Amino acid sequence: MNTQKTILIAEPAGALSPNLKAFAKERGYMLLKTGTLKETLLMLQGQRVDVLVLHALLLEKDCEFISVIKGMERNLPIIICADANTAELESSIRKQGIFYYHIQSFGIQDLEMAISNAVNGLPH
Numbered sequence: 001m002n003t004q005k006t007i008l009i010a011e012p013a014g015a016l017s018p019n020l021k022a023f024a025k026e027r028g029y030m031l032l033k034t035g036t037l038k039e040t041l042l043m044l045q046g047q048r049v050d051v052l053v054l055h056a057l058l059l060e061k062d063c064e065f066i067s068v069i070k071g072m073e074r075n076l077p078i079i080i081c082a083d084a085n086t087a088e089l090e091s092s093i094r095k096q097g098i099f100y101y102h103i104q105s106f107g108i109q110d111l112e113m114a115i116s117n118a119v120n121g122l123p124h
Helices: 017-027 037-046 064-072 087-094 108-119
Strands: 006-010 030-034 051-055 078-082 100-103
Touching: 006 017, 006 037, 017 030, 017 108, 030 037, 037 051, 037 064, 051 108, 064 078, 078 087, 078 108, 087 100, 100 108
Parallel strands: 006 030, 006 051, 051 078, 078 100
Antiparallel strands: none
């Protein structure tokens, strides 16, 4: 039985995944990457994923995509990453029942900790 944890990173420009490669390798996580919302949905339908790290740029101010994912995978921890924060965006995203809302200025260690907590079923 394969117990390797899978992290799906959905991002438009590849800004997150290079920074997380060493972290994932060190912990034995498998990293998958998608660049669009459509690719993300297809990946979630065809692959077991333990944590979704979704860049807010893909949402384009429409957070309903999160509820689509929650409809497919109710208990999937979703971490949203944003380059900058606005009260409106944060409020809209948090209403969707995500696991964690990460602002890039918090640093990569903050994101790594959130991913570890999500993989291990710990609170953020």
